[in-house]
Amino acid sequence: MRPHIPSVKLLIAFLIVLSLWRMPPPCKAQLLDVTVYTNKISYIPDENLTIYGNLTFQSSPVEENGLVGLQLNDPESPVFLRTVKVGPFTRNPLVNILSVSPCDFYMNPKSRFERGEEVYFRVIVKNYDVVPHEVLITVSVFESLGRPFGVPSTYTLTMDPGGVVDARFGPVIIPIWAKSGEAGVYANVFSGWPSNRGTPYCPEKSAVFTIVGLEDDCPEGYFEYQSSSSNSYELRVKLSPESRSGQYRIHASASYLGHSAYSTRTFTVPSGPYPPKAYFEYVPYPESWVGANMTFDASMSVALGYGDRITKYKWNFGDGTIVEKTTPKITKVYNSAGTFTVTLNVTDNEGFWNAVSKNVTVLTEKKDIAVTKLESLTEIYADWIVNVTFTVKNLGGPNPATFNVKIMLNETVIHAYSVINLAPWPSGVLTMTHSWNTTGLTPYVRYILKVEVEALEGEVNTENNVLSLLIKKVKMLGDVDGDKDIDIYDVVSVTSRYNSKPGDPNWNVQADLIRNNIINIYDVVAVAGKYGTRWPS
Incomplete structure (x- = not known):
């Protein structure tokens, strides 16, 4: 009897099953996708940089609760780390940033710093989850034009369930070229470095501090531009004037509903050479008076390129006086009233130069009282004692000034002082500290603390008669971590x-x-x- 021969159909079926059994499992399709682009492929130091992209889930636009972590690296090290939102963020993060504060060396909150001074930061983070989480806490600092400075500070640890971390960073030295005004510090929490595909746990949290300039030129708000809509994000910053030449890489690591995605983009900063940028400030500002010992400061002038420096400052004061120096500061006395065009010409170590001019008005007499400093804790308790320190200057001359000062919370006066015969600039400086009893404040409501001086008759500039400070959080006494729960x-x-x-x-x-x-x-x-x-x- 001949053996049974399988039919052709059975043999084909057997071979198909065998081939399927030996095939590797199909690859899982990537559900989340992120893109990252720049508005140019090549930049020079101190140039505006726009980073933008899209976020999609299953090929459809992400309309809310999307987060994209951005890490910019120069040829040697990270430049900054940021988190941008895609659409509104309405979820309760498992790990969240409770607060970020600029501080002094002793980690006491501080709001005003001078160029060349060290600034420290505190970031409070809480793990609301029931399981531990590996976290990378970072801070990146930008001055008012959007230029980053200092190497981003980082803090890596495992957070216990329900744990709170008080992370401390610094020092970061404020560069001489930093623009005066309100600078921003941005705190972020990632599962790891975005370059290693670590993703953001929550939106970033920011705080402001003032870089004090010679003119006390403090604009309203600081440079911050983030925009997001359904599917897209955008971040605008400015490269440092000290940017290294070479290839830069942006790492974009996104998270959405437990999914993650990664993308990268490069651009270059050619080696140059580049001409410097000239800039100067002066006091008394914005007007001076006959006989005043004026100070002109060109410290914010910058030589573009890593390691470049300015070697010569040439001043033309518009009254026939021309002076050349190798240091950025100089004094000048005008002996007559009028408007004078002051021109500064700077030259760098490579021989390149740049010039800038400003009109300086000199009066016969000037009346100008200014509040130049206001410091207080911005996270406080109700039923507490808070020290409020403020500085008032007589920026006019040549005569002393008498006036009243009010400390206000929103529009309510909490204390008033009378100042008699404050000497003219530069010796006319008065610093006072008031012990503020916060009894009666409503917790978890923001307040505006203000110091205001009354205008003098004939005062030329009243915009600097008031200085405000945002009290970001008023807590119940005992709610140390600020989560509305004393536990x-x-x-x-x-x-x-x-x-x-x-x-x-x-x-x-x-x-x-x-x-x-x-x-x-x-x-x-x-x-x-x-x-x-x-x-x-």
Whole structure:
């Protein structure tokens, strides 16, 4: 009997099954896709840079809750890290940034810094999840024109479930070329470096501080441009004047509903050479008077390119006086009233030059009272004592001035002073500190703190008669982490700093609930006595 021969159909079916069994599993389609572009492929130092792109999920536009982490690297190191939103962000992040604050060396909040000064930062982050998370906390700093400075600071750790991290960064030195006005610090939290495909946990959080210039030229708001709509994002910044030449790479790492995507883009900064940029400030500003000892400062002039420097400053003061120096500051006295065109010409170490001119008005007499400094904690408690420090200057001359000063919260006067015969500039400077009792403030409402001086009769400039400061958060006394819930984390925030004083490494003024400059049993009792209190949402 002959053996049974399978039919051709059965043999073909067997071969198909065998081939399918031996094939690798099909690749999973990428559900989330991100793109990243720049408006140019080549830039020079100090040039505007626009980064933009799209975010899609299953080939459809992401309309909300999309996050794109951006990391810009120069040829040697990171330049900045940022997070941009795609559409409105309405979710409650599992890991979130509670606050970011510019600080002094002792980690006390501070709002005004001079060029060349060190600035430190504190970032409070909380893990709301029930499982641990690996986090990369970063801060990037930009001056008012949108130019980044300082290497981005980072902090890597594993956050326990429900844990709160008080991350501290610095120092970052404010460069001489930084524009005076309001600078911005941006705090971000990623699962890792975007260059390693780490994604943002939450939107970035920012804070402002003032870089004090010679003219106290502080514009309203700081340079910040982010835009987002359905499917798209855009970030506009400016390259540093000290940018290295070579290839730059942007890493874009996106997250949406638990999915992630990555893309990258490069551009170049040619080696140049480039001419410098001339800029100067002067005081008294904006007008001076006959006989005043004026100061002109060209420190913000910059030589473009990594390692370049300005070697010569040539001044023409418009009255026949021409002076050449190798340092950026110079003094000048005008002996007659009028408007004078002052021209500065700067030359760099490669022989390139650039010039700029400004008209300077010199009066016979000038009346100008200005509030030039206002400092206070911007995260405070109701039922607390807060020190408010302010500086008033007589920027006029040659006569002294008498006037009234008011400290206001929104439009309510909380204290008033009378100042008699404040000497003319430059010696006419008055700094005062007021102890502000915050009893009666409504928690978790923002307030505007203001110092205002009355205008003098015939005062030439009244815009600088008032200075404002945003009180970003008023908390219940004891809510150290600011999450509207006085819980075990707040108790630990106080007890872990027991016996610490200002200047100690673990000092935190938010734990000094009774305001006696030491964390002791009275602070522990204060937070324990309010344990379990929640503010209604």
